[in-house]
Amino acid sequence: MIEVNDIHKSFGDAHVLKGVSTVFENGKTNLIIGQSGSGKTVFLKCLLGLFYPEEGDIIYDGNSYASLSDKEKRNLRQEMGMVFQGSALFDSMTVAGNVMFPLEMFTKQSVSEMTDRVNAVLKRVNLIDAHHKFPSEISGGMQKRVAIARAIVMNPKYLFCDEPNSGLDPKTAILIDNLIKEITEEYDITTVINTHDMNSVMQIGEKILFLKDGLKEWEGTKNEIFKTDNQAVTDFVYSSDLFKKVRQMYIEERN
Numbered sequence: 135m136i137e138v139n140d141i142h143k144s145f146g147d148a149h150v151l152k153g154v155s156t157v158f159e160n161g162k163t164n165l166i167i168g169q170s171g172s173g174k175t176v177f178l179k180c181l182l183g184l185f186y187p188e189e190g191d192i193i194y195d196g197n198s199y200a201s202l203s204d205k206e207k208r209n210l211r212q213e214m215g216m217v218f219q220g221s222a223l224f225d226s227m228t229v230a231g232n233v234m235f236p237l238e239m240f241t242k243q244s245v246s247e248m249t250d251r252v253n254a255v256l257k258r259v260n261l262i263d264a265h266h267k268f269p270s271e272i273s274g275g276m277q278k279r280v281a282i283a284r285a286i287v288m289n290p291k292y293l294f295c296d297e298p299n300s301g302l303d304p305k306t307a308i309l310i311d312n313l314i315k316e317i318t319e320e321y322d323i324t325t326v327i328n329t330h331d332m333n334s335v336m337q338i339g340e341k342i343l344f345l346k347d348g349l350k351e352w353e354g355t356k357n358e359i360f361k362t363d364n365q366a367v368t369d370f371v372y373s374s375d376l377f378k379k380v381r382q383m384y385i386e387e388r389n
Contacts, residue, residue, distance in 0.1 A: 135160050136181065136292065136324055141190030143176055150176045151187065152348040160291075160324040163315050163338045167329060168345035169370060174328050175296070177345065181326060182294055183211055195291065212240050215285030217295040221277040223269040229256070230265040233284045240288065255283040259313060275306035279313065286317060293318065295327040299334060311337045332371060335359070344370070
């Protein structure tokens with residue numbers, strides 16, 4: 135679980151986060167949504183420990199980040215898995231090499247132990263026969279699965295995803311969403327996802343945090359988002375005709 139308590143983050147005169155508080159539970163898919171410039175990326179980087187809030191605190195399973203020693207912060211970062219927007223795979227490494235990279239960097243496991251772990255996570259993301267291929271030889275959806283495998287190879291407590299469906303066709307995006315949700319539940323991970331994809335919100339949004347101008351404008355579940363009267367949320371969510379129709383159908387069913 136991650137508890138965020140009244141965090142503020144500024145860059146010069148730009149006050150980007152203005153006292154955001156929330157809780158992300160483990161075993162659930164927690165989604166952050168909002169327009170460009172709302173503070174989503176800065177917020178995610180604060181959770182990753184890449185940015186330090188000037189005020190407030192972030193607590194990871196009862197441990198305040200602000201009170202951790204440098205060594206404890208390094209250990210905490212090794213408990214975090216990250217799926218980047220563009221997958222961020224090493225072009226010169228094979229699929230297996232990309233997934234093994236964190237193990238080589240941060241553990242003292244034998245080659246045999248690392249190989250077994252790599253095989254296990256690649257099997258989990260349904261990439262049994264891709265070990266020796268290079269990123270350029272596989273599809274965008276397969277690259278995302280490699281990125282997910284690399285993110286979970288260290289058995290993280292926390293999984294962060296930045297626009298995991300970026301650049302994917304709708305069918306593949308649904309597969310990636312379902313895979314992230316399944317892994318979150320199986321490993322009881324605290325998963326936090328930055329997304330613009332409203333299909334993801336409706337598909338796997340167990341907890342949704344909506345940021346606007348650096349503030350927490352709204353939070354709730356994918357079902358509650360249909361009921362809200364918050365104008366900023368409805369303007370964002372129902373900006374497309376598709377979701378306007380979905381909401382109207384929901385209202386009619388309720389009546």
